[in-house]
Every structure is written in structure tokens, then in C-alpha cells.
Amino acid sequence: MTAADQHQESGKFPDLRGTTRYAASLRLSVAPMMDWTDTHCRVFHRLLAPHARLYTEMVHANAVIHGDRSRLLAMDPVEHPVALQLGGSEPELLAQAAVIGAQLGFDEVNLNCGCPSDRVQAGRFGACLMREPALVAGSVAAMIEAVSTLETPVPVTVKCRLGVDDDHRYEVFRDFVDEVAAAGCRMFVVHARNAWLKGLSPKENREVPPLRYDWAYALKRERPELAVIVNGGIATQEEATAHLDHADGAMLGRAAYHDPWLLHRLDVAWFGGQLRTRGELLRALRPYVEAQLARGVFLKHITRHLLGLFHGERGGRAFRQILSEGAHRPGADWSLVEAALAVTGHKEQAAA
Structure with a gap:
């Protein structure tokens, strides 16, 4: 089943x-x-x-x-x-x-x-x-x-x-x-x-x-x-x-x-609804990402869909680069996403 x-x-x-x-x-x-x-x-x-x-x-x-x-x-x-x-x-x-x-x-x-x-x-x-x-x-x-x-x-x-x-x-x-x-x-x-x-x-x-x-x-x-x-x-x-x-x-x-x-x-x-920041939206995905990682899914399979989130924004290219280069590495986890977020100026929860 x-x-x-x-x-x-x-x-x-x-x-x-x-x-x-x-x-x-x-x-x-x-x-x-x-x-x-x-x-x-x-x-x-x-x-x-x-x-x-x-x-x-x-x-x-x-x-x-x-x-x-x-x-x-x-x-x-x-x-x-x-x-x-x-x-x-x-x-x-x-x-x-x-x-x-x-x-x-x-x-x-x-x-x-x-x-x-x-x-x-x-x-x-x-x-x-x-x-x-x-x-x-x-x-x-x-x-x-x-x-x-x-x-x-x-x-x-x-x-x-x-x-x-x-x-x-x-x-x-x-x-x-x-x-x-x-x-x-x-x-x-x-x-x-x-x-x-x-x-x-x-x-x-x-x-x-x-x-x-x-x-x-x-x-x-x-x-x-x-x-x-x-x-x-x-x-x-x-x-x-x-x-x-x-x-x-x-x-x-x-x-x-x-x-x-x-x-x-x-x-x-x-x-209708409240417009949320890119950083807020991405951090709301964290429980899903960590649940998938616990099931054995590699981070790269999820983060490849996130690369355009900061399209046209300050730090957007660095955000993509950090995720693209790091997500395929063994042990890559949510901390990589936080590192990518940090270069866009969303640092308030970087230590979470």
C-alpha cells in the first residue's frame, strides 16, 4: 500500500x-x-x-x-x-x-x-x-x-x-x-x-x-x-x-x-490575506524540509524549487549559488537554507 x-x-x-x-x-x-x-x-x-x-x-x-x-x-x-x-x-x-x-x-x-x-x-x-x-x-x-x-x-x-x-x-x-x-x-x-x-x-x-x-x-x-x-x-x-x-x-x-x-x-x-516576506514564507517550509530529510530525501530535491524565490532581489544570485553548490553535499540540512537566507538580509533567525 x-x-x-x-x-x-x-x-x-x-x-x-x-x-x-x-x-x-x-x-x-x-x-x-x-x-x-x-x-x-x-x-x-x-x-x-x-x-x-x-x-x-x-x-x-x-x-x-x-x-x-x-x-x-x-x-x-x-x-x-x-x-x-x-x-x-x-x-x-x-x-x-x-x-x-x-x-x-x-x-x-x-x-x-x-x-x-x-x-x-x-x-x-x-x-x-x-x-x-x-x-x-x-x-x-x-x-x-x-x-x-x-x-x-x-x-x-x-x-x-x-x-x-x-x-x-x-x-x-x-x-x-x-x-x-x-x-x-x-x-x-x-x-x-x-x-x-x-x-x-x-x-x-x-x-x-x-x-x-x-x-x-x-x-x-x-x-x-x-x-x-x-x-x-x-x-x-x-x-x-x-x-x-x-x-x-x-x-x-x-x-x-x-x-x-x-x-x-x-x-x-x-x-485576500496578508502579504508575507520571502524569508517568512521560506522559513514556514522548514518543518516540511526537516520531515523529508528525516525520511532520507536529499536536500537538493527540495531546494532546486526554491532558487527563484529572491528573483530580482538583493542577494538573489548569492542565495541561488549557496543552495545550488551546497544542497547536493552529504549531510546538507536546514542550516544551508539559513546560510542562503542570510546573504539576502534575512538574518533574524539565522541561529535557529
Whole structure:
């Protein structure tokens, strides 16, 4: 039995589906990012943004069914509301994986229709699914039917691009959404760029194809019954806030990772609460860090997610350097974090 199974059986996972808190989390979310949004990252982001919706890295349905779930689907109860993002293109496997995710306590299951990597293309999933709306609709229908048999069903959602390669017609994008919505999907996270499947790396695909937020806005106007979340290129509080005039929410990707205090500022601005200093927020993570160290987790696996906390601030470069150079060393512990904090001017608890 995995740790997640034990939490589920003991009732430690709060059931947020259908609650006001879960609905409100549509407004602010953090994108699923491969190699980034693991459980340690999500615990840190939850501390920064108590009201945001968080997403796992994409996990292929086969891995969910046959892989090491205790590692691939690791989740701390504080992360809720948190969604499991699945990759795949076989409806039966996606349905099985969706049930497993729901049973492990994830609050939502999201199907990836936007990743442009070569590996994803070779497996016929991710962004190339934008060209197969019938397959996506069938997959979504199978997932919804499977989770509907559970005591507490979870929403099945889709994260997509505007199109692939030379698909530059809004009507094609809208028809894709309409076909998938007809299968029961009520929420679409729209990365407002095309995916170029040939000639661009995944990194370039996040930067080179032009942004067309107006397509996401038009979709919301024309299909008001759908929840439409805008993703892609959002780098400032002002940019994120502007999307709320046209869509149901804004999803931050790299900005939340490289400048995590932006996530905290948005949460406070949109939901209320007290703005906390970077040092205060980081020290609030100490109990989690020390608990993980006691379990045998290496400090480097946690601190790699903290490097951007002092982005643009005095001492920010030294903060990153101290953590980067020291966290991999044997015996590295919280004292290294305090040493890094000290160079930023947060010295008041350095001896703690």
C-alpha cells in the first residue's frame, strides 16, 4: 500500500470536489511542468498560494497503471486542490488511470493535448491529439464514465494548444473544443499558442509561436458554459489580472517557478490575506524540509524549487549559488537554507 493509499483510507485527504474552495481555484493555477512540478514543488507553491490549483507533471497512463505510484503519484495532503495530468491516447488505459488518480485523492484529472516533444509525438499523444478531436472526445468520454462510478467522481478536463503547425483557423480550434465538450468536458486550459511539431524544441515551443489570447477570449464569449483558463507567456501580476476580464482564470507556468513570489502576490491580491516576506514564507517550509530529510530525501530535491524565490532581489544570485553548490553535499540540512537566507538580509533567525 502506498502512502497515498494510506492517507486515502484514513480520510486525511480533504474532499474538495464541488466545494467553493475548489471552484475558486479556477482563477489561479500553476501549470503542469515536466521535471518541475513534483510533490516538493507543489508543497512549496501551496505555501505561497493557499488558494491556487496545482497540477502534477504529466504522467503517462501506462505509468500510472503499471509504474511505481508511490514515486510517480507522490502527493502531500497539504497540496489540495491538486490535479493529476495524464498523457496518452488509448481511451481504455486513460480511463483506468483516471480511476486510479481519483482513488488516490487527486481532485481533478487533466488530459494533456499540448506537449510538443518528440517523445510525445512518437507515442501519439500530447499536442498531436489536436488533430484527432474524435479520439480526444472518446478518451474524455471513457474517463468521465469510469470516474462516474466512484463514490466521489472527479472532473475530467483538457489542456490544449490552439492548433499544431500551420493550423491557423480559429474555427478548427473551436470545433476541437466543441467535439470534446460534447463528450462531457466542461473545462479547457488553453495554452494560447500553436505547437510546432517539426523544427522547434519544447523550449522553443513555449516561446516562438505567437500568442493569441484573443482565441481563448473568443471561446469564452461564444461558449460561456465552459470554463476557459488562459495559459502561456504570463509573466507579471498585471498580465495575469488582465486575463480575468476575459476568461475564468489564469494559469502561470515558468513565471511561477522562476519567480515564485509572484504566485504569492497574486494569491493575496485575488483572494485576500496578508502579504508575507520571502524569508517568512521560506522559513514556514522548514518543518516540511526537516520531515523529508528525516525520511532520507536529499536536500537538493527540495531546494532546486526554491532558487527563484529572491528573483530580482538583493542577494538573489548569492542565495541561488549557496543552495545550488551546497544542497547536493552529504549531510546538507536546514542550516544551508539559513546560510542562503542570510546573504539576502534575512538574518533574524539565522541561529535557529
